[in-house]
Amino acid sequence: MTVAILVMLGIGATCGIILSVASKVFYVYEDPRIGEVEYFLAGANCGGCGFAGCGAAAVAIVEGKAKPGICVAADSEAAVNIANVMGVDPGTAEPMKSLNACSGGDRAADKFVYNGAMSCSAMSALYGGKRVCSIGCMGMGDCIQSCQFDAIHMGPDGYPVVDESYCVGCGACEAVCPKGLLSVKTMSQRLLVFNQDDQALAPCQQTCPAEIDIPRYIRLIREGDYEGAVHTIRERNPLLLSCGRVCPHPCEEYCRRGLEDEAVSINQLKRFVADYEMNSGRRFPIACAPDTGKRVAIVGGGPAGVSCAYFLRRLGHHPTIYEAMSKLGGITRYGIPEYRLPDKVLDWEIEGILNLGIDVHYNTRIGEDFTIQSLRDEGYEAIFMGIGAWKDYTLGIKGEDLKGVWQGINFLSTVADHPEKRISVGRRAAVVGGGNSAIDCVRTLLRLGCEEVYIVYRRTRKEMPANEVEIVAAEHEGIKFQFLAAPTRVIDDGQGNVKGLEYLQMELGEPDASGRRRPVPVEGSETILDVDMVISAISQQPEISFMENEADKENIEITRWNTFDNDPETLQCSVPYLFTGGDVATGPSLVVDAIGGGRRAARSIHQYITGEEVQGSPKSLRKQHISESLFDSVPGVIPSKRTPMPELPVAERIDSMIEVDQVISEADAKHESNRCLNCCRVCYNPDVVSIAPSIEACEEGSRNAA
Template sequence: MIEAVLIMLGIGATCGIVLSVASKVFYVWEDPRISQVEYFMAGANCGGCGYAGCSAAANAVVAGKAAPSVCIVAGPEAALEIAGIMGVDPGTAEPLLSHNECLGGHRAADKYYYDGAQTCAALASLHGGRRVCVVGCLGMGDCIRSCKFDAIHMGPDGYPVVDETKCVGCGACETACPKSILTVRTMSQRLLHFNELDDALAPCQQTCPAEINIPQYIDQIRKGDYAGAVNTIRERNPLLLTCGRVCPHPCESYCRRGLEDEAVSINQLKRFVADWEMNSGQRLPIPCAPDTGKKVAVIGGGPAGVSCAYFLRRLGHTVSIFEAMPRLGGITRYGIPEYRLPDQVLDWEIQGILDLGVEAYTNHILGRDFTIQSLREEGYEAIFLGIGAWKDYALGVPGEDLKGCWKGIEFLSKVAGAPDKKVPVGKRAAVVGGGNSAIDCVRTLLRLGVEEVYIVYRRTRKEMPANEVEIVAAEHEGVKFQFLAAPVRVIGDDNGHVTGLEYLTMELGEPDASGRRRPVPVEGSETVLPVDMLITAIGQQPEIDFLEKEAEKDNLAITRWNTFDNDPELLQTSLPYVFTGGDAATGPSLVVDAIGGGRRAARSIHQYLTGEEIKTSPKSLLKKHIPESLFKTVPGVIKKPRTPMPELPVADRITSMVEVDLVISEKDAVHESHRCLHCCRLCYDPEVPETPPEAQVVAQG
């Protein structure tokens, strides 16, 4: 018995020693994070994430092969916990959703018929698919069959429709689609996507500097989903109230309907839904990614600055705006008169951006109250320079500094900042220039009581760069136009006050670099225009005196136009942590250009903050057009009248700063939305049945 016990003990001891040695020799270490990550997964082992169960998914997360949001069942809360375990940017924890940008379906023509192929994959292998459109949906439903969550169905127009309430972002549909029509992206990825050559884009969307999905929001208006339309616009443009009032809508110049009829009034539809939200008594919620802990300083509270701040905040970053003026808005507040953009409208719009958690510091002047270097010392990891172009060009003629002489932006800013919107004016005034600022000046002068107002321009009306609708409005209000007139000197009295503007009559010669015919003076044609007030509005450039106090001023490259030298795709300056946009990057341009620049800069700043390579897609469009999407004719269009812009009668508007252009009615918005051909890259609807207004359902969102 004793011997047996001893033998058993010996065997046990031997086994223990062997196992102890084996554990050292064959030891396999498992990262403790794997079990922690797996704990926060659903435990369903459904395979919807693409991995063979939750354990495999957890291993993939720890190995860096999957995002914290890999589990499609557990939800965003679990993804945040997993992001915390991994110590990664919690922004990667955003939920994924599938999106279909192709709205063509069966509208695209077939280039061949083949009954033997009943799947998109099979069709795509035959000469790229049967559809004429190279990126268009083939319509055989591979994506629908791949979805295990019943989140995709074939719509009535022959293309797949995603139900976002059921979509879990597993990516099966994206994998199944041979044309990459369906893309699975997070909110941040959608915000950061820019137009590319392979995208399904209508010509109007390609033209829009903010890259708004115009056909989609017009379709939502047509269906009565006004909240959806607002959200579609806001994914690209946070200043839809502003743009609805001041944008010259370059998109409409590429509207396909305009080839056979009048273009759709795209901007009026944008204003309609923007005003609908403002007047509804509620703000639609704007989601933001989880906080990243990264700090960004935005210098300049104009359209570029507030747009950049908006997109950065939605991407999860902490943003502070530093503005030199008493209130945010930049040129939209201090350069655009109230009769075009009321202060209360701008206030409402900007407040919505601040409510996302953006801090604003007004009356903070760069170079006086702070520097770029001091912001860096305060922990701001990136800087956006959106300081605008506030320095007016001078005429360069004798006498332009006499009393009664103003510069354009100087005058408009003075009026905007006055408590009663009034400044002292004369009886006869001339404004030199032909752009939008010049028109704003003359129309403002009329409202301030000037009896006779002139535009003095060295070319003809045809060459004026101002918006046509603004020129027409000025004509209706009684502004007089002195064309082919080039100022040569300003005449003053003994008290140093302006009494007249001397100009030379011009004639147009050969076109210059801008494509416009160059004005040539007519010898001996000197003429004096009697005035007691003169405003010069011939252009602006950025004010860059602040650089004198910057430690790295020699490393910040400046162009000969006083703009910050930058890559137009990336908007990164020669200082890697400094980015720019708006007029400070491009020179004076459209408000919508500044908004687009703000978003483009936000993407580059996001890449910089997250350690990614700052780059754009090699297929980026950047204001170019997809050649095959541009038509010469659009058969099947039945002409319908374009909705006119409602406006106050001249007699009711000329004596005050009351808003001139009004919002269209719901009935007119429905009519105008049905004029849209619902275009995509090649597809369009030549005629869309119009639903009676009483059948429209207004979605509250």
């Protein structure tokens, strides 16, 4: 018995030694994070993530082959916990959603008859598919077959429609689409998508400086989904109330309906849904990614700075705005009069943006209260320069120092900054220039009590760069236009006051670099205009004298136009931590251009502070057009009257700063949205207006409702 026990003990000891040696020789290390990650996964082993089970998914996450938010069954909290285990940016924990970029469906003509295997992949292999649209949906529904969660169905117009409430972001649809039309992205990724030449884009969207998906938001208005329309616009433009009032809508110049009829009133529709939210009594929710803790300084609270801050905050970062004035808005507040953009509207819009968690330092001027270097010393990981163009160009003529001579932006900002004070104006005034600032000045002068106001412009009305609607409004209000006139001196009354403006008559010669005919002076044609006030509104440039005291000034490149030199695709400056947008990047431009620049810079800043390579969007259009999408004619369009802009009569508006342009009615918005052809690169709906009510019927309905 004793011997047997000893033998067993010996065998056991031998086995233990062998196993101990084997564990050292054949040791397989397992990263302890795999178990932690798997703990936070749902444990469903459903395979919806594309891996064999939760264990395989956990391994993929730890090996960097999958993101923390890959699990389609777990919630966002689980994804955040996994991100913390991995020590990565919690912003990567955002849920993925599928998006179909094509609304073309079966509208594009067929180039051949297809009777093969009924799948998109098979059709694509045959000359790229049967339809003439090189980018459009095949319509065979491979994506629908691939979805295990019933999140995609074939819509009535022959293209797949994604139901985001069912979509789990597994990516199966994206994987099977041979045209790459379906993409699975997080909210942050969708915010930072830029127009590319291989996307399904209507000409209007290609033209929009903010790259708003115009056909989509118009379609949502047509369907009555006003909140969805607002969210669609906000993916690209946070200042939709402002743009709905002041944007010159270059998109409408490329509206296909305009080739055969009048263009769709795109901007009025934007204003309609923007005002709808403002007047609804609630703010539509704006989603933000999980906090990253990364800080960015925004210098300048104009449209570029506010937009950049908005997109950075939605990406989970912490922007802080440094603003020289007492309120945000920049040129939209201090350069655009209240009769075009009321302060209360701008206040409401900016309040909603700041509510996302954006800090602001008011009355804080760069070069006096802080420097670029001091911001770096405070720990900001990147800096955005959006200071605008506030320095007026002078006329360069004798007498500009006389009392009664103003510069355009200085005049407008003085009026805006002191609304409680009525600035003293002359009885007769001349404003030199032909742009929007000049028009704003003359219409403001009328409202301040000036009896007779002139626009003095060296070319003709045809060459004026101001918005046509603004020129027409000025004409209606009685502004006088002195065309082909180039000022030569301001005349002194002998006591240092303005007595008149002398100008030379001009005639148009050959076109200059801008394409406009060059004005040529007519010798001996000096003429005096009897005025006691002169405003120069010929253009502006950024004021960058603060750069003289910057520690890094030798490395920060400035152009001869006083703008920050930058990569036009990424807006990154010559020092890697500095980015720019708006007028200080491009020179004076449109508000919507500044908004687009703010978003573009936010994308690059996001790349920079998260350790990615700062690079532009591949195949970026940047307001260029896809040649195949530009038509000479649009057959089949049924003419339909464009909704007129409602405005206050001249007699009711001329003595105050009350808003002139009014919002269209809901009935008119329905009518106007039905005029949209719902273009998608090469296809369109020529007969869509056949189901639309006439403008007269809409007006009758509005009267009855009232």
